[in-house]
Amino acid sequence: MRHTIENEFLTVTVETKGAELVSVVDKATGAEMMWDGQKDVWPRRAPILFPYCGKLNGGHYTLDGQTWEGGQHGFGRDFEHEFVGAENGAMRFVLRANEETRKKLPRDFALESAFVLDGRTLRQTITVTNTGDRELRFGFGFHPGFALPFDDKHTTTDYELRFDAPQTPVVIETGATSGLVTGETRVMMENSDVIALDDRMFDHDSTCMSQLTAKTLSVVEKDTGRRITVGLEGFAYTLIWSAPGNPNLHFVCIEPWHSLPDTETFGGDWNEKPCAAALAAGESWNTTLEMTFDR
Template sequence: MIYKIENQHLEVEINSFGAELWSIVNKSDQTQHLWQGDKSIWPRRSPILFPHCGRLKGNIYKLEGKDYQSPMHGFARDYEHELVNQSETSITFVLESNEETFKLYPYRFKLYTRYELDNNRLNCTFEVVNCGNYEMLFSIGYHTGLMCPFDSTKSIEDYSIVFEKEETPVELLCNSEGLLSGEQRIYFDKKNIIELNDKIFQSSIILSKLRSDYVSIIENNTGRYVKVNIKDFEYVVLWSMPDNVKFICIEPWHGLPDMYNTEGQLDKKLGIQKINAGEHFTCTQTIEINR
C-alpha cells in the first residue's frame, strides 16, 4: 500500500512493501526527485539493505556451522512492512522476524523504518532491535535513487557531486562479480567535486575515510540541489547504471560486500555490526531538497 506524508515544502510517498521510499516531490516547482523505477533500467527506487549490504559470495553466508542463502542486499526490501503509526508529516513501519525470515537469517529482530519531514528535509531512520537472547550480527544501508538530471531540459553533464569538505577518500574496488577484490586506491586527492558524465559509473564507487557530513547533487548553472547526510557512516557508495545515467544512488552503508576470497563466516565479514541481546542500533539518512 502507498502512504503519503507532506508539509509545506515536500510531498512524500512510501510503499509499505519493503517500507520503500516511493516519491519525493518538491512542492515549489513540482519536481520529482526520486527515481521512479524502470524495468528496462533499474526497477527499484530506494530499497532497504538489511541484514547485509552488497553481494555475498555465492549468495551464502555461514553462521554457527550452518549455511544460509540470502539474496543481494538481503531480504528486508522484499517483505511487507507493518504500519506502526502515521501523522501528517511522519510515518513508521516495522518488519519483525518470522518463520520465513528465520530460513534466511536466524536472529529474532524488529526493524523499524521511520520517515519524518522537517521543513525541506526528509529524515529516514532505521532502528534495528535485537529481540533474541544473544549477540546479533547484521549490516544495514540506504540505496536511494535520486533523479539526475532533475528534468528533461538538462543532461548529466550539467550536474556535479559535491562533498561538504575537500576529501582524499579511499576507494574499495570490486571485481566483475561485485565482490571486494582487496585492492584500494585514492579516489582523488584534496578535492570535493566529481564532475558527472555517462561514463563515470562503470561499477559501484565504494568510498571510505570521508570527513564530510553531507554530499550533494548540484545543478551547475542554477544551484538547485539534493543534499544527503553521510555523517557517522563508515562507507558511502555512489552508483548508477553505466553509460546512460538517469539517476544517482547515494548510499550510506554500515556494511560491505563480501571479499572475493571469503570463507563466508558472518562474524568475520568486513563492516559487520554487532548488538547485544535487548539492545538497538539506529542510523539516519537525511535528504534535503533546495527550497
C-alpha cells in the first residue's frame, strides 16, 4: 500500500513494502523525479539496505553457531513495513522483528523510517533499535534512483555529477562478477568537483567512493542548473550506479552507505563483520538521507 505527504512544492509517495520511496513529483510542473521502477531495467526505486550492504561472501554468514543464508543488500527492502501515520508533512513506518525476519537474522529489532518534507528538501531518517537482549550488529545504506533525463530535450551528456567542493575520491574496488571487496583501491580523480556522465560508465557496475570530504553530491543539468542534491555528511562511503547493459542511462543512483559488502577473503563470522553499529539491548542508532529537488 502507498501513502503520500505533500507541501506547496512536492508530493512524496512511499510504499509499505520496504518503506520504499517510490515517487517525488514537482507540483509546479508535474515532473516525476524518481526512477519509475521499470521491471526490465531495474524494478526498484529507492530501497533501504539492511542489515548489510552488498553481497555476503558465499551468500551466507555464521552466527550463534548456525549458518544463515542471505541475498544482496539484506532483507529490509523485501518485507512489509507497518504504516504508523502521517501528519504535518511527515510520515512514519516500522518493521519489527518477527518469525520471518529471524530466519534471516536471529535478532530482535525495530527498523523505523520517517519521511519529512521541508520546502524542496525531503529527509528520510532511519532509526534502528535493539529490542532484544543480545547485541545487535548490522550494516546500512541508502539507494535512491533519480530519473534521467529531466525532460525529453536533454540526453545523458547534458548532465554531470557535481560535488560542492573539489574531491580526490579513493575507489574501493569490487570483483567484476563477485561484487565482493577485493582489497584494491584507486584514485578516481584528483582535486575535481565534477564526474561526467555517459551511457556506458556503469557497464562495470557501481563505483564506491571513500575518503570524501564533500557535504553534497548533485546530479546537475548543465545548461539550466536544475539539480537533485544528496547529502553525504556522516557517511563513510558514497556509491554511484545505474543499471548496466542498457543503451541509455534511465536513472542514476547516489548511494550514501555506512558499510561495505564482504571482502573476498571474509570468513563469514557475523560478529567479525564491519558494521554500521553494534547496539546493546535497548540502544538505538539513526541516520538521515537528505535529498533536495531543485527542478
